[in-house]
Amino acid sequence: MSRTRFFQLLRYFHVVNNQDLPDANSNREKLFKICLVLSALQSSLKTLPPEEYQAVDEQIIPFKGRSGLKQYVRNKPHNWGYKSFMRAGASGTMHDFQIYVGKNTCSDRGLGLSGDIVLALTETLPEKQHFKVFADSLFSSIPLAIALKERGIEFCGTIRIDRMGKCPLKTEVELRKTGCGSCD
Template identity: 50%
Template sequence: MIRNHKSLSEEEILLLLKGDLSDLGLDVSDVEEETENARHQDPTTVDIQFLQGMDLDMVEILDPQDNDEDDVPLVSRLLAEPKLALSHSAQKIQCDTHWDLRWRMNDIEEVDTSCNAVFSDPPGDELTPLQYFRTMCSDDIIQNLVEQSNLYCIQKTGASLDTNVREIEKYIGINILAGVVKMPSYRMYWAEATRFSPIADSMPRNRFDKLRNYLHVNDNTKMKQREGPDYDKLFKVRRFVDKIKQGFSVIEPEEYHSVDELIIPFKGHSSLKQYVKSKPHKWGIKVFARAGSSGIVYDFEIYRGKGTVHNDTGLGISGDIVIRLLEGLPKYKNFKVFTDNWFTSYNLISALKNYGILTVGTVRPKDFKAAI
């Protein structure tokens, strides 16, 4: 015999469907009896009042011709059944339930997170800082700087700069050291009151000025017109950037990687200069980079607006950048990649999973709702 239950308000029914209403004082035997009676009824004629006072996770409506034994909650069957004639209250429940989605505690499907990549043993002898630098900045880079700087000086003044490999190496070393021991003006390293011997003794100030004025990477006469399809904003430093990338690719990748953007501080005149309010250095050149958990940068891409990356993967510019920066990783090795909310999307994570790369990324609440 079915016991008469207390009539619930529309608000209580909504809370019941959302799982926020508990301790209704149900008698389990009554629920079983009502469930058994419901199975003998035509599911298309079930009235919404039958739901009052019952635990929906314990009730299901079965089609006699349906051999599927999966446990489908009643509320899911109600929302999916097109023939079910719902009352006005039930229609409101259906609408509210559709938009008011909530996370539920559930067992997470186990994912294989083992790393199948085979890493080499550490080098027997620890490299010196100079040897590490030589790995990134090869002799080809230095030689190109010597040739192009001499050529540019001839084009501008009619006379060669007469620089050589040894002098260019000193010039680069001075700039690196100046980044460690900082002064407001580079001329202060040679000034009498602020003289810094490691820099001042390695090269005269006037010679440093001249190298600074004529240092060049590429031949300006080969630059394409700005309106042309082959125009490259990075033409003047393209050969240097490509060589540096080649040096980075020699480093054996580790298991954990992160893709993010960074700013190279710069306040000079350049079409590449960006202003990013949230960054510590607000003015500069934006760079997308892939780095390991050790802090080593393995690959990077300088942002230059449209055409930053040429591979159209259908994942948007953020997804294209991630795919581009991960090109150097061997596929199907279960590397782990971390991204922030600007890069993260469901389609990107699915695409990387197909490559054998596992991804962890943050998302904004509004983006998650849009994805649903």
């Protein structure tokens, strides 16, 4: 296919009829132009059999144009773009994803945005099947681990000190005094 033909097809490719769009002043979904494609992709990903070991992480979809959804995330190979959260298996196969659109990214379940995202991404996993979910410090918290344990999903993740609650653990100074390799 020639470059001109590709850009011509891209120019006329529409997923939503522009005549049926709501008024510009109404409070509409931010991804309304591609929501049908996203929901079709999500439903096809959910038909894949889930793997025992799952990981939840964020990723950046590179984008350099103008958009209200564009985010900056440092320490990523592509710093600017659309931020999305995904759940993938040990083989690297993506099983579910959510694109970050602000506070309304997922429904409020009382665990904060990061905990709510993990619960939303793991809600399609069968309960009491002992799936193992891994996450980094962005998502990990004690209430999240408890909520997943109630559903029969095991959780492992690094946790930030400010998300520990009132856990009676030794401080970093006390652990340093006990020597290398000590734990609490």
